[in-house]
Amino acid sequence: MQKAIDTSAICKRFGNTTALSNISFSVNESEVFGFIGPDGAGKTTLMRIITTLMLPDSGDINVLGKNCRTEFKELRKEIGYMPGRFSLYQDLSVEENLEFYATVFGTSVKENYDLIYDIYSHIEPFKKRLAGKLSGGMKQKLALSCALIHKPRLLVLDEPTTGVDAVSRSEFWDMLGKLRQYNITILVSTPYMDEAMRCDRVALIQNGNLLAIDTPGEVRNGYGRKLFSVKSADKYKLIIALRSLNETITSFPFGESVHVTFKNDRIPENLNSLLQNQGINDALTEETEAGIEDRFLELMQTAGPSFVKTTEGKAARQ
Amino acid sequence: MKRFLGFVRKEFIHIFRDYRTLFILFGIPVAEILIFGFAISMDIKNAGVAFLDLSHDEITHKLSDKIISSGFFRKTEDLLSYNDIDKVLKKGHTKAVIIFEEDFGRNLIREGKASLSIIADGSEPNTATLITNYTTAIVNDFNMGLAGTQVSSALKIIPEVKMFYNPNLQSHFMFVPGVITLILILICALMTSVTITREKEFGTMEVLLVSPLRPVQIILGKVTPYFILSFINVLLILALAWFVFGLPVKGSLVLLLAETMLYILMSLSLGILISTVSSTMQQAIFISLIGLLLPTILLSGFIFPIENMPSVYDYVSLIVPPRYFIVIIKNIMIKGTGLMYIWKETLILAAMTTVFIAISIRKFKIRLE
Amino acid sequence: MRKKVIEVENLVKRFGHFTANDNLTFEVYEGEIFGFLGANGAGKTTAIRILSGLSSPTSGKVKVAGFDSGKQAEKIKKNIGYMCQKFSLYEDLTVKENIMLYGGIYGLSRSQIAERTGILLDKLRFREYENKLISELPLGLRQKLSFSVAVLHEPKIVFLDEPTGGVDPITRRQFWEMIYETAASGITVFVTTHYMDEAEYCDRISIMNEGRIVALDTPGNLKKQYNVSSVEEVFIKIARPDASHPPAPSPGSG
CATH class of the missing domain: 3.40.1710.10 (abc type-2 transporter like domain)
Structure with missing residues (x-):
């Protein structure tokens, strides 16, 4: 099967900053592929290279069977791209934005209406409204409609869910799921770990390095130890107490509980009494499944201290 | 072609929806002509x-x-x-x-x-x-x-x-060519540079670059509306000068309009050039105002006659394009001379235009960097 | 009985015909981590402006740190800290200069600034960065520093806007630990965010919809009440009970 994207050993530097070092991965046709990583990890740079907006310093990249360096003109016709800041014309209405992008790509709104119907119908009642006056969720839907209007084979979405509320985010992922039926390959980047579960496959990216590439389930399964969650009303005290124990390897707050790993991968027998010694009487401990974030954290730690300090990455995003 | 027209349409929407731009486009030239012209009231009494x-x-x-x-x-x-x-x-x-x-x-x-x-x-x-x-x-x-x-x-x-004191009533006639020179460089260079950098700043340029639009189409699409509007502006100013102040074009109107088009083209290419070197609208505005508007006012001979300047400024003014256009337009409008007397200035303007266009097309990036 | 630092009773804020805050009533306690959630345009921004003394309510009683919002706005401002993800520190100033600047803004004396700067730098293990420009710092460190600066003047309440959006998992968890520590010292932490996994870290959360508070409890209780496994699901159930209808457009950006 032909790969939608195939890269080997991509490197990109901006001055003294290494934005991407030795990135190799491939994306299958019509899968939803997610780049998960914090701000400054290199996601945007990678997306720009894939959309032919930037050239890598070294390494090969083929998108939809075409070479990004030499065949970028043909390739650009088949890519739908939604940059980090929704690229809409604020002073054009919803309708005008959509029509503009349709003409630019040599098509019409009518021609591919079925493709965007599910998304556009949410905002069609407000089609006369200026894009600048839309809420975040509506802007996001309009930007997606615009990126899809020429029926691209590859859809590249750079942080489409940043700054959008939870409901719109959830709806957005539902929409991406529905696009699968049109055989469109979708590439999404996001700093939000929980969104990884909505992708077919994900790549965890940090400091310009790929930490892992797999299905979200397998990424979680890669977690090396048994993970336990401990709950108590006083979380701060609990973290400190757990960290002071000999059996504890790591102890981090996670949501309502504290995620802990123990030596021997089991709860120390006298855990409750040890905690009681430190004034915690309500501790409730149970084994829990590691999430993407837990795995990401583990990978960052095993990758060594250079990963823990996130390097200057904002420059790469400008 | 349809792509290009769609692009031009979008640019017109931008212009007409932004009242400030519209005001700058048409309000300022009219206001300037009227203010200069009516510095003293039309009615005399006592x-x-x-x-x-x-x-x-x-x-x-x-x-x-x-x-x-x-x-x-x-x-x-x-x-x-x-x-x-x-x-x-x-x-x-x-x-x-x-x-x-x-x-x-x-x-x-x-x-x-x-x-x-x-x-x-x-x-x-x-x-x-x-x-x-x-x-x-x-x-x-x-x-x-x-x-x-x-x-x-x-x-x-x-x-x-x-x-x-002023046997030829100079200033009365001088302000019309001056305003045309100033307005054109303002609209063409400032507006085009701002509209291009705006797309960069709002991130829409990224999508345009990824689209099948060619750079030439993007540039022409940006420039065409301003070319048309500037030209209408010149006609408006000439009409105002004629109907309100009775100032005729003494020389050939066709020659005047042709020279004006050349000057518009020069200003537009300057605007594109500015946009290629600035990444924000603020920068573009700053460069246009300091780099173009001031020299136009100070060094073109619009307000201060070049003959009276210290020779250093005289030399500096040699690279200020409006200087040549003001000579051309004064000659045609007021003295009524023909191409014979202004071919040198015309050639210089044409050469400048060619250079600017060549540089800006070379500098316009097909990628982000 | 715990001490209340924010008391809001029947708060109403109208802009013309539009009611941004419709009869809000809630309390926040000393040392509590309070999550303030809501969809775009639900009225969160308006409420926070009132709580921080930037805007006064149309009607209702709002007391922050013991002061009346609207009448004693200046006193409120002295008793709150603020940090948002987008901007907090000046990138072209050094770490030390930023700390001095904020200390000065909040009226700390020279000796106080010097003393607290020392404590802060040691606690963050920041000595080596003292004279570095903010723009040279890794994002994670910037985040921690801007939080420390926001509580430098020991405010009663600190407002955080999406405090850990876009940071790496390690920084993120260290950051929440800092927040817990701050709360344990008695400072109330008021968090607004779009990200429901951040909400899970809070002691109590309120969810706003169309200008009203429609839910207010601990994350655990809310999950139980709605019989779901995450705050995100609670939020979606509340904010859009009938998801088949397109949303009403929101005035303002929320």
Whole structure:
């Protein structure tokens, strides 16, 4: 099967900053592929290279069977791209934005209406409204409609869910799921770990390095130890107490509980009494499944201290 | 082609939806023309005039009474000799002096014609023109009256007009070419550079670059609306100058419009050039204002004549494109000369345009970096 | 009985015909981590402006740190700290200069600034970065520093806007630990965010919808009440009970 994207050993530097070092991965046709990583990890740079907006310093990249360096003109016709800041014309209405992008790509709104119907119908009642006056969720839907209007084979979405509320985010992922039926390959980047579960496959990216590439389930399964969650009303005290124990390897707050790993991968027998010694009487401990974030954290730690300090990455995003 | 037209349509929407841009586009040229033109009101009322009556006869008394009683004028002084003219004009209350020659009445009856001189203060060109026009009209009316009552119909008073201080009434005519020069560089360079950098700043340029639009299409799409609007603007300014101030184009209108197009093209390419070196609208505005507008005002000869500048500025002004255009447009509009006299300036402008276009197309990036 | 630092009773804020805050009533306690959630345009921004003394309510009683919002806005401002993800520190100033600047803004004396700067730098293990420009710092460190600066003047309440959006998992968890520590010292932490996994860290959360508070409890209780496993699901159930209808457009950006 032909790969939608195939890269080997991509490197990109901006001055003294290494934005991407030795990135190799491939994306299958019509899968939803997610780049998960914090701000400054290199996601945007990678997306720009894939959309032919930037050239890598070294390494090969083929998108939809075409070479990004030499065949970028043909390739650009088949890519739908939604940059980090929704690229809409604020002073054009919803309708005008959509029509503009349709003409630019040599098509019409009518021609591919079925493709965007599910998304556009949410905002069609407000089609006369200026894009600048839309809420975040509506802007996001309009930007997606615009990126899809020429029926691209590859859809590249750079942080489409940043700054959008939870409901719109959830709806957005539902929409991406529905696009699968049109055989469109979708590439999404996001700093939000929980969104990884909505992708077919994900790549965890940090400091310009790929930490892992797999299905979200397998990424979680890669977690090396048994993970336990401990709950108590006083979380701060609990973290400190757990960290002071000999059996504890790591102890981090996670949501309502504290995620802990123990030596021997089991709860120390006298855990409750040890905690009681430190004034915690309500501790409730149970084994829990590691999430993407837990795995990401583990990978960052095993990758060594250079990963823990996130390097200057904002420059790469400008 | 459809892509290109769609792009141009979008640009027009941007322009027409942004009231500030529209105001800059059309409000400012009109306002400038009107402000310059009407620096003094069109109506004169009680304008001070002095009389130097060297004849003191019945007719001169009648005529001066008629002039005063018209309501437009107010007699400030009766002068005794030519020497007083300069003095009274310098005082400022008196805007013009009307002189009846010696033996005015006798000459009129005996020879059928007499001469009356109007000396106006040319440092206020608008008032001066109005005063001379009004006086001439009153004198003509008086002539008609003479023709009706007197036996001879050949009697005639010939008014002779002279301007002090500004014999050619320069500034009155100069502001129109000046405004055209300034407005065009403002609209074309500033607006195009801002509209291109705006797309960069809002991230829409990324999507345009990824689209099948070619860079040339993007550039032309950005430039076309401003080309059209600038051209309409020039026509508007010329029409205003003609209908409101009666300032005609003395030379060939076709030549003037052709030269204007060349200048617009030059300004647009400058605008694109600015946009390729600036990444934010703020930068683009800054470069346009400091780099273009100031030199245009200061060094083009629009306000300060180049001949009066220290030679350093004279040399600096050699690279300021508006300098050449102002020579061209002054020659065509006011002196009425043809291409023969301005081919050098035209060539320089054309060369500059070519260079700017070449650089900006080379510098326009097909990628982000 | 715990001490209340924010007391809001029947708060109403109208802009013309539009009611941004419709009869809000809630309390926040000393040392509590309070999550303030809501969809775009639900009225969160308006409420926070009132709580921080930037805007006064149309009607209702709002007391922050013991002061009346609207009448004693200046006193409120002295008793709150603020940090948002987008901007907090000046990138072209050094770490030390930023700390001095904020200390000065909040009226700390020279000796106080010097003393607290020392404590802060040691606690963050920041000594080596003391004279570095903010723009040279890794994002994670910037985040921690801007939080420390926001509580430098020991405010009663600190407002955080999406405090850990876009940071890496390690920084993120260290950051929450800092927040817990701050709360344990008695400072109330008021968090607004779009990200429901951040909400899970809070002691109590309120969810706003169309200008009203429609839910207010601990994350655990809310999950139980709605019989779901995450705050995100609670939020979606509340904010859009009938997801088949397109949303009403929101005035303002929320």
